[in-house]
Amino acid sequence: MITVVRRRPVLVLIALIVWTKPLNDSRQISYRILDASANRAAEGIRTIEEFARFGLEDSDSAGAAKALRHELAAALSRLNRAELLTARDTEADVGTTLQTAAEYSRTEIADVISAAAERVQQSLRVLEEYGKTIDVEFARRIESLRYRAYTHHRRIELQALAHRRTRRLADAVLYLLIDCGSSEVTFVETIRSLSQAGVDVFQLRDKQASDRELFERAKVGVAIAKDCGALFIVNDRADIALSAEADGVHVGQDELPAIMARRVLGGGRLVGVSTHDIAQVHQAIADGADYIGCGPTFPSTTKSFDAHAGTAFLKQVHEETRQTPRPAFAIGGINPQNLDQVTACGFHRIAVTAAINDAADPAAAARALRRGLVG
CATH class of the missing domain: 1.20.1260 (Ferritin)
Incomplete structure (x- = not known):
């Protein structure tokens, strides 16, 4: 009897272990x-x-x-x-504390x-x-x-x-063309400092750079511009813009048509077009351009033109695109001294190169231009 009494609890315990259903089956x-x-x-x-x-x-x-x-x-x-x-x-989920x-x-x-x-x-x-x-x-x-x-x-x-x-583009007033810079460090510092000074859009334009250098700089520029809340556009090269995941491409009248650039880029990216007369403006809008550059307004040290559309063209664009509005940037030779002539035409967006890049203090020049555009 003593032996049986001692073993019975053991048998019961074994039975419980064998027949109790595991909680986590x-x-x-x-x-x-x-x-x-x-x-x-x-x-x-x-x-x-x-x-x-x-x-x-x-x-x-x-x-x-x-x-x-x-x-x-x-x-x-x-x-x-x-x-x-x-x-x-x-309560028992260990994943709720993993972040x-x-x-x-x-x-x-x-x-x-x-x-x-x-x-x-x-x-x-x-x-x-x-x-x-x-x-x-x-x-x-x-x-x-x-x-x-x-x-x-x-x-x-x-x-x-x-x-x-498109939301950032709608808010953009100051657009700057930049080259690849003397080094990646300089390139990054340029974007960071000038975005803080008020540049909303950067366009990479460097006719002397190789395709590889353009691509490498564009990749870096895209990341830095996004971090700074700016847009990054590649000039002419829709293929590089797409590969570098840029915000878009800008084309001129002698480059890939806007409608074909859109086909290369696909949806979700911006296509900008330079225009020099009102017919080109209407064609760019018909081709689905997200924004247009209008000019040249004044003689430029960056790019030479046989003729200058002048401020009369800006007034014409301002009047004739009221029904089909697109962000329009005045281009060509704009600087702090002639900016008031641009704004008098109803234009409060500009794209510049030398006015900022060639200034003794580029950041100060950017701030001055922005003040002239938005007050």
Whole structure:
């Protein structure tokens, strides 16, 4: 009897160990992952939908996002809701305390949309893979949804980038042409100091540089300009602008037509066109130019012209583009001494080179020009 009494608790304990269901079995783990991923996907889609609705005011993009959200909900209805809720354990989720600096690095709306799109796509993939362990038909539906999300998110991200660029362009008044500089360090310092002094747009124009040097400088310039809140444009070369992920390209009347430059760049980037008469202005607008340069207004030390359109051309552009407005920058020989003649024509945007680059104090020259444009 004594022996039996001593062993009985051991047998009971063994039985409990053998027959007690583990708290984290395979099915529960899958449901916990599915619940978290479903929430992330739905939140990401809603983030994108709100931008399409209130930012872009694009009913097609907003409707596409809404359709994705409802299709996700329909697919999730195949799963056991009670098991999803039971598996949820936010307090015990070790991931809630894991954070990176990038999670709070959202300098603009385009960054928010990009992060949301990546979150949705990754979450849908997780739903698809772990869903296979619960319901194969659910996984198939999620797979189809994931591919549609790729297409929709490509469109919305391009729209977000275009929104950022057009918004900055709309606010831009001072546009500066720069070359590659004597070194990368000098190039970077130029962009940083002059953006702080009021330059809104930088255009890389260097006829002496090799393609490789232009590309390398453009890559650096894009990053620095974005960090400074400025736009970075490449002169003439749509291929380099695209490869370096620049904000756009600027073409003249002898270079690639604007409509072809747009075809090279695709959506989301800016195309600017230099114009010298009103017919060219109307053609640039018809070709979909995002902005135009108008001139030459005065003789220039940077580029020679057989004739100068002068301030009369600026007045004509100001009057004749009221119905089809585009940001228009006066170009050619503009400096602090003749700036008032430009603004008198209704132009409060200028593109310059020597007025800043050749000044004894380029930053001071930039500030002076900006004051003359915006007061």
